[in-house]
Structures are given as structure tokens and as C-alpha cells.
Amino acid sequence: MSLQSQINEEIKNAMRAKDTIALESLRAVKSAILLALTEGGANDELAQEDEIKLLQRLVKQRKDSAAIYVQQGRQDLAEPELLQSAVIEKFLPKQLSENEVEVVVAQIIADNGFSGMASMGQLMGIASKQLGGSADGKTISTIVKKLLA
Incomplete structure (x- = not known):
């Protein structure tokens, strides 16, 4: 439906x-x-x-x-x-917790070898696409900054 x-x-x-x-x-x-x-x-x-x-x-x-x-x-x-x-x-997919998002972002960083804030844009693009609707952009951004710092 x-x-x-x-x-x-x-x-x-x-x-x-x-x-x-x-x-x-x-x-x-x-x-x-x-x-x-x-x-x-x-x-x-x-x-x-x-x-x-x-x-x-x-x-x-x-x-x-x-x-x-x-x-x-x-x-x-x-x-x-x-x-x-x-x-x-109610119409959105189940939202992931911050810990679950952190695990996914850490895996993306490990798979692609990202390091430093210079790669934040690329990482945000991949993470946003992969998490597609199960986490909001602000949460993803906060976790990306934390892991790249």
C-alpha cells in the first residue's frame, strides 16, 4: 500500500x-x-x-x-x-539509536579509509544514503564529526 x-x-x-x-x-x-x-x-x-x-x-x-x-x-x-x-x-521507518548509527558510520569509515574532517562530505553522503530514513541528518552529522575528530 x-x-x-x-x-x-x-x-x-x-x-x-x-x-x-x-x-x-x-x-x-x-x-x-x-x-x-x-x-x-x-x-x-x-x-x-x-x-x-x-x-x-x-x-x-x-x-x-x-x-x-x-x-x-x-x-x-x-x-x-x-x-x-x-x-x-508513525509513517517513517523505525529510527535507529545513536549507538546503532555510530556502529554503521564506524563501519563505513573502516571500509573506505576515511580520516580527518576533510572527508566529512563524502562520509555524510555515503552514510545518509545507507541509513536512508532510519536516522535523521543531524544525528548522522553529530556522529560523523565525533568519529572523524
């Missing part, structure tokens, strides 16, 4: 349950998918990796917004953002 049809089913379920937070976040995902489809051309569906990137972007936007609201002392606005990010995260 494609992401688009999963989202449509979940929208129906959220409407039946009168879950406004889930409904709002699912509609945002549906909107983002439709925008991506119109940008990409005449394809009927997005590739799985594009779907994952789209979902990760939506989750990151909500978490960033929540962080800003918390800084400004607006917990009432931060809470819905965090709840929406949790709804969207």
Missing part, C-alpha cells in the same frame, strides 16, 4: 474518531505529497525514498517550531506541534 493511500485511510479513521490533531497532521502530509507530485511531473506516486524525505522534513519542521515556541514560553503552541510530529513519525 502506497503512502498516499495509507494517509487517505488514516484521514478517514481520524475523521471518524474526531481526532483533530491527527486529522490536521495527516492533511498536511497529504498536501505535501500532492505538492511533490505536481512538482515532479506526471508520476502517479512518489518513490519510497522521496516519501521518507518528505515525512522527515515535515517532522523536522514541527519539532523546530515546537522548540521555538518553548523558547518563547508558549507551551500551549508547542504541544500540538509535538503531537503532530508524533502522528507523522
